[in-house]
Amino acid sequence: MGRSPCCEKAHTNKGAWTRDEDQRLIDYIRTHGEGCWRSLPKAAGLLRCGKSCRLRWINYLRPDLKRGNFTEEEDQLIIKLHSLLGNKWSLIAARLPGRTDNEIKNYWNTHIKRKLLSRGIDPQTHRPLNQATDTDAVSNAPTELDFRNVPRVSNTKSTANPSLDFKFNDSQIKAKAESLEEGNSSSSGMTTDEEQQQHKDKHPSDGQELNLELSIGISSFGRNNNSTTGVSTASSAESKPRLDNRKFHFPGQASICLCCQLGFQTSEICSNCQTTNGFNRYC
DNA sequence: AAGCGAGTCAACCGCCCGCTC
DNA sequence: TGAGCGGGCGGTTGACTCGCT
Known part of the structure; x- marks a missing residue:
């Protein structure tokens, strides 16, 4: 069917955001609230793609963001959630107030993965490395929700726990x-x-x-x-x-x-x- | 002090899904 | 019913920082 691009790329800035752009975005959302991201850049006087504005707001400018290092408790929670949800960063982020999916994803890839590997645990399956090839490992993981009840069109790019594609009943x-x-x-x-x-x-x-x-x-x-x-x-x-x-x-x-x-x-x-x-x- | 590699993280890209018409 | 749109998500990239040699 073909889709129109999300924005006119020829007239948009890319790369790092300037303070002025940040302030414009903050001012606009403060006044108008979140809303139509596609029209927001123009309305706010930003030469940015709507998606870019959304990302900047969600991942960096949102006032409820918790900045700083992850605590040990957060570490453990992320590991547990990842073992159950796989790379569903948005779901994991939903359980960590003040943290964004992007932040958690980065943290996982840069810290926790290594941490688990150093403990001899496969970060994808959460099983000891010598058992990591056991494809049943993840599907046997305990969950409180029966994610297998209702099939969901899986994101084929999600490789962590394919058997955990889920949906709430x-x-x-x-x-x-x-x-x-x-x-x-x-x-x-x-x-x-x-x-x-x-x-x-x-x-x-x-x-x-x-x-x-x-x-x-x-x-x-x-x-x-x-x-x-x-x-x-x-x-x-x-x-x-x-x-x-x-x-x-x-x-x-x-x-x-x-x-x-x-x-x-x-x-x-x-x-x-x-x-x-x-x-x-x-x- | 300079060079280099590893680590970090903000930002982008492409795809998917729900909603509307 | 299906095309189109808007928004969201996960994966990836690349600029920047830091530490080591």
């Missing part, structure tokens, strides 16, 4: 949507930390257990305004679990800090709200 999505509707933060209405602590209390020997109740969007952040339950996102997840909790500010909607919305803040003053770029936080 309807009941899982509905359950998540309902929980979001009730608590609108975490499934139980308490913070994730509290949930994890409670889980630890209940299952003290359950350190390996991973709560894979992946966040399926945030109701007030979702693309579809006519839902307050997150079902809009979940409904799209009926075919693919796009966990788009990165959308956090839309015109005409209440602006809410993502981490606070998720209950990830650890104190009264949310650390994510302490911006380093002078950007106005949402809570």
Whole structure:
């Protein structure tokens, strides 16, 4: 059918972003919110491709980003999630507030891969290297969700855990949507930390257990305004679990800090709200 | 001080999917 | 029903930094 290019490449800048471009993008999104990325560059006076603007915003300028080194806890979480999800960086990022898929992907490729290899673990299969050729290894990995229930058109380029191509089944999505509707933060209405602590209390020997109740969007952040339950996102997840909790500010909607919305803040003053770029936080 | 290789990460590319008309 | 569009994702690239020789 042929597609028009996402932008007029002849008149767009490439490469590193300048401070002026950053500021223009920030100013525009601050005023208008995220929206039509294709038209954004022109409206914001940027000679950039819409996709490039989106990437720059998501990966670098977003105010809720957590900069700095990954903690050991984050390391472990990434490893666990990767063992279950494979190279689904966006899904993994959805469980690490303030981290982007790109950041996690880079971190995986530069740090964790080597770390696992040095421990004699195959980073793709998460099995000892001498067993890494066992193709059944991954499909036997424990999961809380039965990803195999509903087949999904797999991304053929995704090589990590092909057997883990997955999709949430309807009941899982509905359950998540309902929980979001009730608590609108975490499934139980308490913070994730509290949930994890409670889980630890209940299952003290359950350190390996991973709560894979992946966040399926945030109701007030979702693309579809006519839902307050997150079902809009979940409904799209009926075919693919796009966990788009990165959308956090839309015109005409209440602006809410993502981490606070998720209950990830650890104190009264949310650390994510302490911006380093002078950007106005949402809570 | 200079050269070189390895490591890091921002940015780009191409493909895919959902939605709309 | 299917073409087209917009947005998102994973893989890859290349510029930059750092440490070693």
